[in-house]
Amino acid sequence: MRSHYCGQVSEALLGQDVQLCGWAHRRRDHGGVIFIDLRDREGLVQVVIDPDTAEAFAAAERVRSEFVLRVSGRVRPRPEGTENPNLVSGKIEVLGRALEILNRAETPPFQMDEEEISEEIRLRYRYLDLRRPVMQERLRLRARVISYFRRYLDAQGFMDIETPMLTKATPEGARDYLVPSRTHAGSFFALPQSPQLFKQLLMMAGFDRYYQVVRCFRDEDLRADRQPEFTQLDIETSFLDENDITGLMETMIRGVFAEVLGVQLPDPFPRLPYAEAMGRYGSDKPDLRIPMELTELTEVMKGESFKVFSEAANAPRGRVAALKVPGGGERLSRKQIDDYTAFVARYGARGLAYIKVNAVAQGREGLQSPIVKNLSDAALAAIIERTGAVDGDLVFFGADRRKIVDDALGALRLKVGQDLGLVQGDWAPLWVVDFPMFEWDEGENRWMAMHHPFTSPRDGLESVRDNPEAAVARAYDMVLNGTEIGGGSIRIFRPEMQTEVFKLLGIDEEQARAKFGFLLDALKFGCPPHGGLAFGLDRLVMLMAGAKSIRDVMAFPKTQTAACLLTQAPAEVTEAQLRELNIRLRRTP
Structure with a gap:
């Protein structure tokens, strides 16, 4: 139906015939000549319809905002003094010879070039919000970032391997989203908070370089940089130490900034021990700007x-x-x-x-x-x-x-x-390293893992057992402009160390077997030294796009109350569905 995207029509096509499809961004009638700014995902082009093409002109008179159009015409220079330097197509226009209205549209609740729109309206009509050039540019940037990461990791010998979405609930993290099982009455799957255990199992299986662009789920309170479902770039490697892993990842982040934004980040990134970061900045993710x-x-x-x-x-x-x-x-x-x-x-x-x-x-x-x-x-x-x-x-x-x-x-x-x-300055990346293994939770009156319970300590088993408060983790976080964009560690790969860490966290042998028996068993069968990290893609793209919230770089985000205004989810289900799942609801007063 079309030969070119609107935003790609330029001086290189002068004198050529083009077929374009898109939405009517703006229609102007200037003394018998109708101008239509036609918009698609790549940008705008100005279409001119004059009365000489009677059929096309009659159709153009009926066009209103957001009508879906197909236009055929010839590319010609804009009259001198009417150029728009802000557009790729700013020096040309298309003289329309034929115009077809493919679909009509009701008056939209906001204009596509409007800036001050309430978030509630934007999320309720998200499909319209995503037509706005600013949102299309943000999602294009997101796609380019992911494309670069895949190419970089593929070139470094990493394999893209999928892990399960239906898994087992685990302690020591945020609340899980639970999924009832129809075939196992009274039992529940959990949606993964991360692929952590599965990627470690892949290391044990011999896939020594793994990555995945993966959806993760956490049932926790929300804020500007959190959502109940989010996307990670998840990475794990075997036979590499902290310096090897952080070196690979640092090169990748420098590369994506150079390719996507044309920005040169420092080489190398500064490294700051956790204790020094807290002492100097009161934060383990300091904004060095x-x-x-x-x-x-x-x-x-x-x-x-x-x-x-x-x-x-x-x-x-x-x-x-x-x-x-x-x-x-x-x-x-x-x-x-x-x-x-x-x-x-x-x-x-x-x-x-x-x-x-x-x-x-x-x-x-x-x-x-x-x-x-x-x-x-x-x-x-x-x-x-x-x-x-x-x-x-x-x-x-x-x-x-x-x-x-x-x-x-x-x-x-x-x-x-x-x-x-x-x-x-604009960008200040750094690594924060040497995190404590544990932090004391006064409410729970017990030690909690600073990162997660699979992080390896820097020192040996006796040191962790005898002085957990002084234990230092082989963990590392990448921070950018005061936001943690990635975090990881070298993992525990010996069963006796993993068992001891579980004990310190108050997970006794019976609980450990019930929750992590498969991991403890796997550690006995020749587990290699391994480590990795995960980048929060939404956070990273938010920073790169200059957006204020990760909702502005996600296609269909949730609200602060974890609701979808577009689809009205979550929603009630029928009694028949509940019976099939062996579930009965208890209404709270």
Whole structure:
């Protein structure tokens, strides 16, 4: 039906006849000559219909927004002064000789070039939203990214192998989406949170380089960069160590940025140990484009009489830290400081102490804050020296359990940096390495795996058993602009180590056999050393596209409540379907 896409018609086709199909993006009647901007997935072309072609002109008079059209005509130059440099077709137009209305359209709920559209309307009419050029460009970018990854991994000897969608529920992760079994009454499948165990089994089977672009499912609370179903680029290898794996993946990410965006990322990526990342930035995924860092003050405050600081400094898992804001004393109003106080409260902080540095040379008298009178001269001098504060700066403080201080000041660092325009550069990738194996869950009163229970420790079995708090994992995360885009580790490949890790996590032998018996058995039959990682494709493409949410780079996403406004899913099912599955619903009041 067509010879070319609309967005591909250019000066190279001058004088040639073309057949085009697409949607009427805009129709204009200029003194008897009708102009139609015809749109398809590749872009726009201007079609001119004049009264000399009576049949085509009569059809063009009936055209309205989003009608589906087929046009035949000849490519000619646009009149001088009417060129559009923003379009591939901006120097030409198509003189229409025939126009066929393939289908009519009702007036759409929004225009395809409209920018301010409510998300609810966009998701309810997603098929229309996806016609918008910005959305088509984002999905084209996504396709190009995936295409590059496949070509790169194929060239490196990786095999694309599918793993099951119906599998077994496992602990130590987010909530599973459960699928009732009709043929096994009372039993349930689970949709995979990741192909983790299957890809490890593939290593045991001898497929030493595996990858898969795979859908994963997690029944968890949503936010801008999470969805109940999402896509991973899942990768696993055998006989490679951390440096080999991260080297391969780093080269791949540099390559996709160069090919798709024309961006040259640094070579090599910086590497930051977890402890250093938390100490300097309060985050294991720091945005290095923001130059501010946290300053450690815990030791300084241990002997102070100011209990807010000294009690936190002397607590077993306490921390006192400062965040210097360059020029903040002059740029931030009291109302803004109060707003930041409310902001850090979301992360458990009970307040936000601060000092305005008016004149360093005047000592105590040059500092402005309600807390200055509570601190010794030595403590104030240490704050100025360690933060490097100068006249006009402002210093925020966090004093509480380490996790609260890290979360609150880490988030405040990002917000202040963005609010004050302190972000430097476009792209800042890095590797965060040397994660703790375990973290203590005070609610559960037990150790939890920092990544997952199949991550290998750096040291031996005895070290993990005797001092789990100090155990370091052979884990690595790739971070880009403050977002974790990929994470992985070297895996446990000996059964005795896996059993010991399960014990530390409170999974006894009976539970381990019930949940992971197939894995423990497989480890006994010559399991090779192996490791891998998974990239969050949605997050990566979101960053590359400059979008604000992963919903903007997914064709059919869910809402914040995990609902599909387009199909009205989830939905009720019939009693007959429930009986067939041996399920009875219990209605909550």
